[in-house]
Amino acid sequence: MSRSRLSIVLLLGIFLLASAALAGCTGRDSTPAEAPEVSTPESLVVYSSRNEKFVDPLLEKFTADTGIEVSVLHAGDAVVNKLKEEAGNVQADIVIANDIGALEYLRLEGLLASPGEVEGIESINAGYRASDDSWIALSARTRVLMYNKDLVSEEEIPSRIEDLTDPAYGGMFAITRGGNSGMIGHVSALRYEWGDERTEEWIAALKENAGAIMEGHGDIRRAVGAGEFAFGLVNNYYYHQQLAEPTGNNVGVVYPDQGPGEMGAVVNGAGVGMVAGGPNPEAARVFLEWVLLPENQREFSWASLEVPINPEIEAVPEARPISDYVVHAMPLRELGTVWEDTRTLIERAGLDLELK
Amino acid sequence: MKATLARIRARAWNGQPPDGRLSVVAALIAIVMAMPVAYVVWRSAFAGVDRWARLLDTRVPGLLWSTVSLAVGVTAIAVALGVALAWLVHRTDLPGQRIWRWTLALPLAIPPYVGAIAYIVVLGPRGWVRDWLGAPPPVSIYSFAGALFVLAVFTYPYVFLVTGAALSRMGRAHEEAARSLGLGPLGVLRRITLPMLRSAIGAGAVLVILYVLSDFGAVATLRYTTFTSAIYYQMGGFDTLSATVLSVVLIALTLLVLGAETFGRRRARFHPSGAPRPADLVELGGWRWTALGFVVAVLTISVLLPVGVLVYWSVIGVAEGALDARFWGYALNTAQVAGGAALVSMVAALPVVYLRSRHASLASAALERLAYAGYALPGVIVALGLIFFGIRYLPWLYNTAGMISLAYVVRFLPQAMQSTGSSLALVSPRIDEAARVSGLSPLAVIARVITPLVRPGLLAGGALVFVSSIKELPATLLLRPAGFDTLAVRVWVEASESVYYLAAPAALVIVAFSVLPLKWLLDRY
Numbered sequence: 001m002s003r004s005r006l007s008i009v010l011l012l013g014i015f016l017l018a019s020a021a022l023a024g025c026t027g028r029d030s031t032p033a034e035a036p037e038v039s040t041p042e043s044l045v046v047y048s049s050r051n052e053k054f055v056d057p058l059l060e061k062f063t064a065d066t067g068i069e070v071s072v073l074h075a076g077d078a079v080v081n082k083l084k085e086e087a088g089n090v091q092a093d094i095v096i097a098n099d100i101g102a103l104e105y106l107r108l109e110g111l112l113a114s115p116g117e118v119e120g121i122e123s124i125n126a127g128y129r130a131s132d133d134s135w136i137a138l139s140a141r142t143r144v145l146m147y148n149k150d151l152v153s154e155e156e157i158p159s160r161i162e163d164l165t166d167p168a169y170g171g172m173f174a175i176t177r178g179g180n181s182g183m184i185g186h187v188s189a190l191r192y193e194w195g196d197e198r199t200e201e202w203i204a205a206l207k208e209n210a211g212a213i214m215e216g217h218g219d220i221r222r223a224v225g226a227g228e229f230a231f232g233l234v235n236n237y238y239y240h241q242q243l244a245e246p247t248g249n250n251v252g253v254v255y256p257d258q259g260p261g262e263m264g265a266v267v268n269g270a271g272v273g274m275v276a277g278g279p280n281p282e283a284a285r286v287f288l289e290w291v292l293l294p295e296n297q298r299e300f301s302w303a304s305l306e307v308p309i310n311p312e313i314e315a316v317p318e319a320r321p322i323s324d325y326v327v328h329a330m331p332l333r334e335l336g337t338v339w340e341d342t343r344t345l346i347e348r349a350g351l352d353l354e355l356k
Numbered sequence: 357m358k359a360t361l362a363r364i365r366a367r368a369w370n371g372q373p374p375d376g377r378l379s380v381v382a383a384l385i386a387i388v389m390a391m392p393v394a395y396v397v398w399r400s401a402f403a404g405v406d407r408w409a410r411l412l413d414t415r416v417p418g419l420l421w422s423t424v425s426l427a428v429g430v431t432a433i434a435v436a437l438g439v440a441l442a443w444l445v446h447r448t449d450l451p452g453q454r455i456w457r458w459t460l461a462l463p464l465a466i467p468p469y470v471g472a473i474a475y476i477v478v479l480g481p482r483g484w485v486r487d488w489l490g491a492p493p494p495v496s497i498y499s500f501a502g503a504l505f506v507l508a509v510f511t512y513p514y515v516f517l518v519t520g521a522a523l524s525r526m527g528r529a530h531e532e533a534a535r536s537l538g539l540g541p542l543g544v545l546r547r548i549t550l551p552m553l554r555s556a557i558g559a560g561a562v563l564v565i566l567y568v569l570s571d572f573g574a575v576a577t578l579r580y581t582t583f584t585s586a587i588y589y590q591m592g593g594f595d596t597l598s599a600t601v602l603s604v605v606l607i608a609l610t611l612l613v614l615g616a617e618t619f620g621r622r623r624a625r626f627h628p629s630g631a632p633r634p635a636d637l638v639e640l641g642g643w644r645w646t647a648l649g650f651v652v653a654v655l656t657i658s659v660l661l662p663v664g665v666l667v668y669w670s671v672i673g674v675a676e677g678a679l680d681a682r683f684w685g686y687a688l689n690t691a692q693v694a695g696g697a698a699l700v701s702m703v704a705a706l707p708v709v710y711l712r713s714r715h716a717s718l719a720s721a722a723l724e725r726l727a728y729a730g731y732a733l734p735g736v737i738v739a740l741g742l743i744f745f746g747i748r749y750l751p752w753l754y755n756t757a758g759m760i761s762l763a764y765v766v767r768f769l770p771q772a773m774q775s776t777g778s779s780l781a782l783v784s785p786r787i788d789e790a791a792r793v794s795g796l797s798p799l800a801v802i803a804r805v806i807t808p809l810v811r812p813g814l815l816a817g818g819a820l821v822f823v824s825s826i827k828e829l830p831a832t833l834l835l836r837p838a839g840f841d842t843l844a845v846r847v848w849v850e851a852s853e854s855v856y857y858l859a860a861p862a863a864l865v866i867v868a869f870s871v872l873p874l875k876w877l878l879d880r881y
Contacts, residue, residue: 045839051853052849071840072839073837073839081596085596085743088747089747091837218853222854354586354589354590
């Protein structure tokens with residue numbers, strides 16, 4: 001007994017010391033630098049729904065370039081909800097999102113603010129910015145079919161998204177859950193093209209025909225690369241990522257719906273938005289101007305192997321430039337107005353938003 | 357009016373109302389503990405009839421089935437394993453008994469989400485088994501079967517420990533009488549031992565069921581949806597009110613299990629009879645080695661293999677430089693929030709426990725029950741309540757590390773209360789009286805006389821809270837401020853990206869710390 005008591009005392013001693021040593025650090029963390037009218041801001045709070053491996057290097061470079069310390073929360077899709085819940089007690093300055101629909105939705109909810117004059121903003125086509133510049137898309141991703149070359153050839157997989165419900169492909173492919181932001185954006189585009197009724201029928205049939213419904217696109221690319229499924233519906237940069245894997249990289253890609261009169265491939269973007277009423281608006285503006293510098297636009301796209309929205313910025317070598325194929329006509333900001341409706345439609349069609 | 361109040365007060369406190377300040381402090385603590393859960397229930401009232409109807413029609417039936425079927429399945433396997441192992445270890449001449457007694461409890465030190473990750477590495481679609489045999493196992497790990505297997509493997513020790521404790525305390529009179537009347541060893545087991553163990557097995561089973569209902573990490577890792585993961589993912593949508601509705605259903609389910617347990621305990625018919633004495637053991641004969649093989653197999657599956665996987669990836673991780681400044685930052689964050697929770701728990705446990713022990717009454721029992729609210733109910737719900745409550749009423753605490761510590765206290769304070777309570781039970785109330793007579797106020801008695809006397813229990817309680825906090829996942833994920841990750845969060849994030857060499861070292865640290873309080877737990881049983 002006395003020995004166990006000793007170990008408990010030791011254990012307690014260790015964490016008491018640790019907590020005491022850290023007390024100073026917390027004090028700094030919990031009180032954001034409140035230095036009014038000082039021209040050089042010191043800190044910036046970022047909420048990101050992108051994969052943290054893509055975002056962290058960018059933010060580290062920002063700190064190195066500007067000296068502004070960044071606190072980042074990687075919270076996936078929960079970011080939108082968190083910003084909504086915090087409307088009365090705003091914590092974040094900048095939101096980085098994987099989906100233009102989410103950014104425009106936030107703007108429509110009154111949660112984003114116009115940054116005013118921002119240097120370099122003209123480098124992004126107005127169609128890829130909010131009407132008040134409160135969000136800016138920086139990189140594009142296209143919905144493609146990635147296939148495993150060991151299992152099938154290009155001719156053996158569909159060339160049109162519509163054909164995914166063909167029983168000939170039953171069980172051969174993987175899709176994400178309905179609540180994945182890439183999936184939501186894609187379905188919004190289909191509604192725009194086909195109308196709600198046909199889209200709903202298509203989703204119901206798609207769910208039955210798919211071989212697996214997965215949490216995210218990373219799962220799909222690994223599964224297709226490993227040969228678990230012949231092909232999968234992903235964003236094009238997941239194909240670029242899979243090519244870079246040491247194993248399971250014998251994969252190919254089909255940009256769907258490219259024939260005459262067909263709808264074209266569906267595009268979505270990732271970008272940054274300025275949160276309304278954030279604690280460090282000055283730092284947020286510094287960040288926006290910084291991220292619009294050509295080298296940082298390049299970094300933003302290249303980290304995830306996406307394609308830059310700005311045609312002046314070179315794309316990753318394995319990517320087809322966005323001008324190279326037919327793109328669906330719906331303006332990206334349309335995604336925001338229909339976002340919630342699309343979620344409801346997907347759920348009604350029987351494709352669960354979350355995996356069960 | 358005043359007289360009525362006084363009468364009610366007298367009855368609630370069983371005729372000896374405590375010092376006013378003490379009861380106010382204890383009541384405040386209990387209310388803070390129950391507040392998050394109460395707030396979730398309150399918010400669900402605003403979800404509207406439509407949302408309730410839609411969820412009860414569409415979501416709830418499926419979740420009830422997936423959750424209850426998993427809980428029942430896991431419990432059945434855990435009971436079978438736990439009872440068989442307890443009997444082998446306590447009642448037979450199995451070689452190496454003394455070693456098995458504690459090693460078979462070790463799976464409790466491995467949080468099931470860590471176990472789930474280890475088994476994805478081994479049995480997953482791109483796991484070791486696929487590398488060795490060329491094909492993954494026929495049944496996917498991401499399934500009901502996978503969740504069933506992983507949860508059973510890491511929860512059977514609850515049944516093993518409780519049943520084993522009952523076996524070693526149980527008098528042998530009945531068993532010996534039955535044997536002298538000609539019953540064989542298996543007959544004694546079936547007709548005497550097992551019926552006598554019924555309430556112990558029931559208690560162990562309830563622990564397993566409650567764990568399965570509350571588990572978030574393992575089922576989410578294995579992509580199997582129960583109420584907890586559904587509630588968590590609902591937070592990713594825009595619809596927090598739906599999350600509160602699902603929470604209320606889960607609370608009802610948990611209370612149902614707790615109610616059934618209370619009922620079952622009242623009905624327990626057998627009591628320990630006779631003093632424990634060295635057992636005359638059942639001779640296994642030729643079965644000895646089969647039994648030994650069984651025990652070793654369970655231990656391999658539940659401890660050696662998962663820890664082996666963690667060590668394997670940790671070695672790779674350390675070679676790749678996983679123990680960098682970031683890692684130590686996460687470790688310090690973890691120590692900070694868990695340490696804070698442990699300190700607060702030690703301070704907060706004593707008033708509630710003292711009141712319950714020295715002023716046993718309806719009121720003190722009610723306060724104690726309230727303080728258990730966050731412990732009995734799943735962590736996802738506690739986090740949900742704290743988010744809602746924190747944003748509106750505690751803006752200065754919201755989005756700080758303090759918020760995570762508060763969640764830990766709400767979730768784990770009863771662990772400190774239990775261990776402090778058992779220390780306090782050894783301190784005679786006469787000591788309090790003597791201190792009062794010599795002129796100390798009731799609060800001063802607690803601070804200056806009782807605290808030093810119950811120090812071992814307080815410290816043990818703090819250590820338990822510390823370790824539980826290190827492992828905690830759902831509340832940490834939902835409440836962490838920007839730029840503040842803990843080891844548990846990193847295990848979760850890295851594993852969900854299949855970056856095992858970064859997940860494993862953090863997981864191994866968590867497991868290593870979790871082994872420490874097991875010793876205390878084993879002394880207790």
